Amino acid sequence: MKTTFKATVLWAFLAAPAFANEAAITFDYDGSFEDAAFAVEDAIISKGLVIDYRSHTGEMLERTRSDVGSDVVLFDAADVFLFCSATVSRQVMEADPGNIVHCPYxxxxxxxxxxxxxxxxxxxxxxxxxxxxxxxxxxxxxxxF
Incomplete structure (x- = not known):
């Protein structure tokens, strides 16, 4: 059992750098940050999904900017919404349990x-x-819209 756990941890560790290098799919939004964040939150909820966490990443980066010795303002605002879909998650993890590494979305x-x-x-x-x-x-x- 310990070997299986160690192998799983090692697999997740090795998979993470490859995933981090993958590109993002992006969409421009013609409106304010606040409107875009509200629209994303509403669209997630309208699919019957629950937002597990809303990370205020932009605020954290700005708050800690001087603490890490940087003068660079990365974002005027940035949030990340974390959530899962029981249906889609089951589908992708039944195909390959290793897909758990991608959850939450x-x-x-x-x-x-x-x-x-x-x-x-x-x-x-x-x-x-x-x-x-x-x-x-x-x-x-x-x-x-």
């Missing part, structure tokens, strides 16, 4: 110098396309 909203962007991870080909399709539907709903 996230969509970000960011404002950089007045340009508002909504995006999410570009997931690997195969079963994870179901997650990418779900996230695309959510973002398309949020951006179609």
């Amino acid at each position: 996230s969509i970000y909203v960011a404002d950089q110098a007045g340009k508002v962007t909504i995006g999410f991870h570009d997931y690997p080909d195969g079963p994870m396309q179901a997650v990418e399709d779900l996230l695309t539907e959510i973002v398309e709903e949020a951006t179609s």
